[in-house]
Amino acid sequence: xxxxxxxxxxxxxKYIFSTDHKxxxxxxxxxxxxxxxxxxxxxxxxxxxxxxxxxxxxxxEKIAPEGMPGGIMVPEYFNMLFTMHGSVMIFFAIIPLLVxxxxxxxxxxxxxxxxxxxxxxxxxxxxxxxxxxxxxxTGFFLQGGAAASGWTAYAPLSTxxxxxxxxxxxxxxxxxxxxxxxxxxxxxxxxxxxxxxxTYFRLPMSIWALFITAxxxxxxxxxLASALILLLLxxxxxxxxxxxxxxxxxxxxxxxxxxxxxxxxxxxxxxSHPAVYIMILPAMGxxxxxxxxxxxxxxxxxxxxxxxxxxxxxxxxxxxxxHMFTSGMNPALGTSFMASTMVIALPSAIKTFNWLGTLWRGxxxxxxxxxxxxxxxxxxxxxxxxxxxxxxxxxxxxLHDTYFIVGHLHYVLFGGxxxxxxxxxxxxxxxxxxxxxxxxxxxxxxxxxxxxxxxVMFPMFILGVAGMPRRIYDYTQYAHLAHVGGLNRxxxxxxxxxxxxxxxxxxxxxxxxxxxxxxxxxxxxxxxxEWATASPPPHGNFEKTPTVYHGPxxxxxxxxxxxxxxxxxxxx
Amino acid sequence: MLRRFCIRWIPxxxxxxxxxSWVFAFSRSGARVWLPEGISTVAPEIDRLxxxxxxxxxxxxxxxxxxxxxxxxxxxxxxxxxxxxxxxNYRVEVVWTLIPAIILIWLAxxxxxxxxxxxxxxxxxxxxxxxxxxxxxxxxxxxxxxGAFNTQDDVLTINQLHLPIHQTILIHLKxxxxxxxxFVPQFRFKQDVVPGLTTHVWLSATKSGQYEIACAELxxxxxxxxxxxxxxxxxxxxxxxxxxxxKEQTAS
Numbered sequence: 001x002x003x004x005x006x007x008x009x010x011x012x013x014k015y016i017f018s019t020d021h022k023x024x025x026x027x028x029x030x031x032x033x034x035x036x037x038x039x040x041x042x043x044x045x046x047x048x049x050x051x052x053x054x055x056x057x058x059x060x061e062k063i064a065p066e067g068m069p070g071g072i073m074v075p076e077y078f079n080m081l082f083t084m085h086g087s088v089m090i091f092f093a094i095i096p097l098l099v100x101x102x103x104x105x106x107x108x109x110x111x112x113x114x115x116x117x118x119x120x121x122x123x124x125x126x127x128x129x130x131x132x133x134x135x136x137x138t139g140f141f142l143q144g145g146a147a148a149s150g151w152t153a154y155a156p157l158s159t160x161x162x163x164x165x166x167x168x169x170x171x172x173x174x175x176x177x178x179x180x181x182x183x184x185x186x187x188x189x190x191x192x193x194x195x196x197x198x199t200y201f202r203l204p205m206s207i208w209a210l211f212i213t214a215x216x217x218x219x220x221x222x223x224l225a226s227a228l229i230l231l232l233l234x235x236x237x238x239x240x241x242x243x244x245x246x247x248x249x250x251x252x253x254x255x256x257x258x259x260x261x262x263x264x265x266x267x268x269x270x271x272s273h274p275a276v277y278i279m280i281l282p283a284m285g286x287x288x289x290x291x292x293x294x295x296x297x298x299x300x301x302x303x304x305x306x307x308x309x310x311x312x313x314x315x316x317x318x319x320x321x322x323h324m325f326t327s328g329m330n331p332a333l334g335t336s337f338m339a340s341t342m343v344i345a346l347p348s349a350i351k352t353f354n355w356l357g358t359l360w361r362g363x364x365x366x367x368x369x370x371x372x373x374x375x376x377x378x379x380x381x382x383x384x385x386x387x388x389x390x391x392x393x394x395x396x397x398x399l400h401d402t403y404f405i406v407g408h409l410h411y412v413l414f415g416g417x418x419x420x421x422x423x424x425x426x427x428x429x430x431x432x433x434x435x436x437x438x439x440x441x442x443x444x445x446x447x448x449x450x451x452x453x454x455x456v457m458f459p460m461f462i463l464g465v466a467g468m469p470r471r472i473y474d475y476t477q478y479a480h481l482a483h484v485g486g487l488n489r490x491x492x493x494x495x496x497x498x499x500x501x502x503x504x505x506x507x508x509x510x511x512x513x514x515x516x517x518x519x520x521x522x523x524x525x526x527x528x529x530e531w532a533t534a535s536p537p538p539h540g541n542f543e544k545t546p547t548v549y550h551g552p553x554x555x556x557x558x559x560x561x562x563x564x565x566x567x568x569x570x571x572x
Numbered sequence: 573m574l575r576r577f578c579i580r581w582i583p584x585x586x587x588x589x590x591x592x593s594w595v596f597a598f599s600r601s602g603a604r605v606w607l608p609e610g611i612s613t614v615a616p617e618i619d620r621l622x623x624x625x626x627x628x629x630x631x632x633x634x635x636x637x638x639x640x641x642x643x644x645x646x647x648x649x650x651x652x653x654x655x656x657x658x659x660x661n662y663r664v665e666v667v668w669t670l671i672p673a674i675i676l677i678w679l680a681x682x683x684x685x686x687x688x689x690x691x692x693x694x695x696x697x698x699x700x701x702x703x704x705x706x707x708x709x710x711x712x713x714x715x716x717x718x719g720a721f722n723t724q725d726d727v728l729t730i731n732q733l734h735l736p737i738h739q740t741i742l743i744h745l746k747x748x749x750x751x752x753x754x755f756v757p758q759f760r761f762k763q764d765v766v767p768g769l770t771t772h773v774w775l776s777a778t779k780s781g782q783y784e785i786a787c788a789e790l791x792x793x794x795x796x797x798x799x800x801x802x803x804x805x806x807x808x809x810x811x812x813x814x815x816x817x818x819k820e821q822t823a824s
Contacts, residue, residue: 244768331691467757
């Protein structure tokens with residue numbers, strides 16, 4: 001295709017209904033950062049209730065007169081808050097940030113392609129996201145509020161809920177379609193559009209991670225979509241896929257017969273456990289990308305890193321029922337899922353050791369992206385290790401559905417995914433907008449985020465060990481939780497500080513977009529192909545399709561003056 | 573030079589060191605927040621496994637975070653020093669794959685031993701109780717004199733579960749409506765209660781006293797107040813209480 005024949009596109013075509021993967025990536029970025037902020041606000045309301053149960057938050061009466069009459073939260077509203085916090089963060093923040101932003105922005109640039117294989121499909125996959133957000137959030141304005149049965153929407157509870165729950169189901173189906181479209185596009189692009197010389201084992205780790213993530217998405221998301229459709233039928237048309245005979249709800253005998261409540265959990269976790277890896281693999285890819293650049297050293301064990309990702313992807317499909325040790329499924333199944341879960345800890349351990357190996361005898365520069373990538377490693381280790389408590393099925397009998405699990409998942413999804421996302425945004429910001437973020441503000445944001453993140457999430461483990469159930473509106477009535485108020489208040493204060501610290505990031509982001517120092521092509525002196533073109537790259541990405549001569553991590557090659565060797569430059 | 577070092581490194585150290593101390597500064601005040609007292613025969617075994625995992629993970633935690641910090645200082649950028657050019661080390665990778673593998677396999681066996689005891693075939697029961705959960709209460713049914721459920725002499729209570737100490741008790745869990753979860757922290761286990769399924773759990777209490785049953789699976793707006801009361805008492809006291817309940821029931 002002759003790129004110069006393009007007519008200069010109008011505003012709408014350029015910024016709104018664009019088929020350029022870079023514009024779509026930035027659209028994903030702005031949308032999902034906004035949703036991240038919204039999800040964080042929901043979390044702070046949850047923390048208000050947990051820190052000061054039953055205390056009035058006067059201004060909320062104006063915003064939610066039914067949920068917080070007189071500023072005092074009602075239980076239904078609390079249930080809605082944690083349901084929507086989880087749903088917004090997982091479906092509209094973490095997954096779009098990792099897969100939507102970095103998948104779209106980086107894949108063509110890093111493999112040396114002009115754009116995605118299916119640019120129009122790509123545009124649709126983005127525009128389904130706001131549609132999905134709109135559908136799910138419509139629930140806030142309906143009778144009974146938005147979904148309130150947990151982000152896991154366990155049947156039969158979810159089938160007894162109001163219209164907000166239906167919005168949630170339909171919205172998540174729409175989002176699933178968007179993910180599938182994106183994934184098909186990524187897979188096709190990576191297989192077909194690699195630049196000459198870009199063999200599979202010269203792909204940067206972030207691309208490997210996104211590639212495997214896309215394969216997981218294509219295999220797992222249809223299962224979720226079909227389960228959601230069944231749930232929708234159960235909720236509206238009176239079918240009985242998940243509803244057994246003899247249920248008496250609100251004093252009325254239900255007409256259903258023959259369904260299995262646990263079937264929903266099996267189908268849901270068959271998607272949602274692989275989805276956990278959808279939410280961590282790209283972050284691992286980002287860390288593997290950022291750490292070598294700022295350690296000025298090749299990635300330690302590139303091949304085993306690739307095999308580890310593949311192992312995680314395959315094993316990720318065999319561990320789903322470790323979410324169900326207490327569910328009442330056959331205890332023999334518990335044994336096999338305990339064993340497979342122990343096995344999946346291994347590739348994650350290998351990856352951690354390889355990141356440490358990359359730092360070993362490096363020349364480490366603590367830039368903002370590097371700090372976030374290191375925090376990713378450090379916090380992910382806590383998330384991974386606490387997973388072993390939950391994997392030991394007998395210990396899980398006690399810890400399941402307590403705050404221990406909430407702590408574990410936040411160390412993986414915030415400590416892991418979100419620090420990975422911050423590393424990625426701060427690393428590629430200069431490429432996306434042509435300007436550098438402010439380093440000082442970046443470091444202040446990093447330090448405050450790390451401190452207050454631990455301040456909120458670490459005590460969750462202690463609360464879980466003390467037996468505090470999750471999703472509980474008022475823990476003060478339980479005798480064994482009479483003394484956890486102080487810890488909860490400290491977590492809430494940390495949560496508010498954590499939220500406030502994100503304003504620094506927001507300010508830095510938008511201020512630097514216009515006022516930051518000009519970045520130039522390659523501000524980090526990195527090797528991969530996206531740094532071989534202008535910042536931001538022009539439509540079509542490269543003046544001339546680059547040829548690739550070596551792997552992505554040739555740093556500090558002996559006998560060279562520079563300590564980096566770009567992929568598109570021959571060694572001599 | 574010193575100034576540059578400070579600017580670069582102080583934020584990193586502060587955040588890594590302050591983060592945990594911030595937590596402990598607060599959590600030290602007030603009563604100890606930790607495992608509640610264990611009062612079932614399996615509780616010590618589950619606790620033992622918990623502490624095994626805690627020790628293992630703590631060791632790995634200290635090693636990994638310590639290595640990270642040491643590397644950050646030792647291999648920080650210094651003028652005139654170049655990073656080494658290495659793509660990895662096959663032997664090291666094999667070692668750090670095998671060691672965790674062995675530990676995890678050992679842990680799986682340790683876990684399985686306790687799991688098969690807690691969740692395997694229950695031992696012969698001295699007493700059977702039927703617990704039916706509903707939004708938002710626990711309905712308790714004792715078989716009464718004849719030892720058979722759903723007969724005239726069944727004893728029914730709401731939210732009051734009494735159990736004789738040192739006896740093997742088999743609980744049949746049922747749900748009327750949505751999924752609930754039967755959770756007694758002091759017994760160290762929970763079991764989901766699923767409509768359409770009857771789940772059986774066994775236990776034997778080792779200490780008498782008053783405890784609480786919490787619902788641990790979100791079951792609707794009253795989930796947080798779905799609280800039951802558990803009394804563990806001597807077999808004599810239990811029999812007397814049961815007779816009392818039966819009398820009250822037939823009188824009304």
